[in-house]
Amino acid sequence: MRFQPELGLDTFGDMTVGDDGQPQPAAQVLRNLLDQAVLADQVGVDFIGVGEHHRSDFAVSAPDVVLAGMATRTERIRLGSAVTVLSSDDPIRVFERFSTIDALSNGRAEVVLGRGSFTESFPLFGFDLRDYETLFAEKLDLFSNLLTERPVTWQGSHRTPLRDQEVWPKTESGRLAAWIAVGGSPQSVVRAASYRIPLMLAIIGGSAHRFLPFADLYRQLTTEGGGEALPVAVHSPGHVAETDELAREQLFPHFKANRDRIGAERGWGPLGLQEYHDEITQGALYVGSPETVAQKIAGTVRTLGLSRFDLKYANGPMPHSQLMRSIELYGTQVIPRVRELLAED
Numbered sequence: 001m002r003f004q005p006e007l008g009l010d011t012f013g014d015m016t017v018g019d020d021g022q023p024q025p026a027a028q029v030l031r032n033l034l035d036q037a038v039l040a041d042q043v044g045v046d047f048i049g050v051g052e053h054h055r056s057d058f059a060v061s062a063p064d065v066v067l068a069g070m071a072t073r074t075e076r077i078r079l080g081s082a083v084t085v086l087s088s089d090d091p092i093r094v095f096e097r098f099s100t101i102d103a104l105s106n107g108r109a110e111v112v113l114g115r116g117s118f119t120e121s122f123p124l125f126g127f128d129l130r131d132y133e134t135l136f137a138e139k140l141d142l143f144s145n146l147l148t149e150r151p152v153t154w155q156g157s158h159r160t161p162l163r164d165q166e167v168w169p170k171t172e173s174g175r176l177a178a179w180i181a182v183g184g185s186p187q188s189v190v191r192a193a194s195y196r197i198p199l200m201l202a203i204i205g206g207s208a209h210r211f212l213p214f215a216d217l218y219r220q221l222t223t224e225g226g227g228e229a230l231p232v233a234v235h236s237p238g239h240v241a242e243t244d245e246l247a248r249e250q251l252f253p254h255f256k257a258n259r260d261r262i263g264a265e266r267g268w269g270p271l272g273l274q275e276y277h278d279e280i281t282q283g284a285l286y287v288g289s290p291e292t293v294a295q296k297i298a299g300t301v302r303t304l305g306l307s308r309f310d311l312k313y314a315n316g317p318m319p320h321s322q323l324m325r326s327i328e329l330y331g332t333q334v335i336p337r338v339r340e341l342l343a344e345d
Contacts, residue, residue, distance in 0.1 A: 004342060005306050007297070007335045008047030009040055009327065010082040010235055011314040013060030014258065019319050029059040032320045034069055036327055041074040043331025049082030049112060049235075049310060054120040057261060064097040071105035080110030082235065082310070083181045083200075087135040088121035090159075091143040092167055095176065102171045112200055113140060114181035131158065137191075140180070144195045149174055179233065182214070189214045193221035198231040201304070203284045204312075208234065208300040215304045231307035234300060238286030238311045239318075240293050240329040247288045252276055254316030255285075286311055290333035297334070298341040309338075 013033055016024050024032075033050070040048050048070070050063040060066055067079045079101060084094055094111065102109035115136050122129050138156040145152045149170050155161035181200040182188035192199045199218045201211050215232050222230045237255075241247035252273070259271045279285040286293050297309050313326050 005301050006046035006308040008310040010049040010310045010312040012051035012058050014314050017317045026059040037070040038073050039327050041077040045331045047078040049080045051082045052085050067101050078108045081112045083112045083114035085116040085121050086113045086139045087115050088125045088127050091139045095146045099169050099171050110177040112179040112181050189218050193218050200233045203236045205284050233308035235310045236284045237315050240326045244288040244292050254318040258316030290329050294334045294337035298338050
């Protein structure tokens, strides 16, 4: 078990309001994302991930373009997706785009592959939702072949076959960093292990302890026969402020707005205040002062044996100024404290 994990941040590029409470245009949200990445780079955050959505409550539909912009304004932070919806994309184009980001960033690119929790991209790009499972399975299989950076021969049912096909540009290191994001089904864990691609657990509700069987299953499968243990990471939402009370107060209206909008589409009831507080104290929300958030992250790292923890710092229309302060506290206080706590072990 590795007790000095990387500590990162994720954002979906939620549409935000200004300090005056007025909605900001998507163009401004996107420009703010670059400033957030620059700050994260400056305060010592290891990774920043940008999500992909195709709906009005998120500004980012092309995370690779945003990441390319970040690559030109940052120095050391690793840059990746959170996630790339591979099912409705072309694996070759995904590889080409991220190997290009890898070049622009001097080897700092990562691609986090997933099916995503929204389905708007399927009709938008002409895919049938009845093919949901086979699209991801086939495209992941092709992408795993592309990671070798050798000529690819491959055949499936949803695209033309390839024969000794080269894909450019190659990465300088010879291997693009990739993860498979899963929501917590054993079948998804088994698939990630079968391709020997690192595992990203998306824990967005409930205790992280519930996911220990998945982490253990992944490690068991990847180390069978003497194989090398591969990284396991977690993505969870949260917010950092100077005090526990302020963090909870700042996040609640924005988290509720986001949760209730999605809930109305999926048949969930409105988020209540007690449910919100329960999710902070017992569940997947990492909300509070730097000490509170650091203690909870360290506990999750210990429990699951993580190589990385990513805090989804943007949750609903929270103003850019509050997001920047959360990033600053995460980098300058939470990360050093987590490492101090884990070093004690």
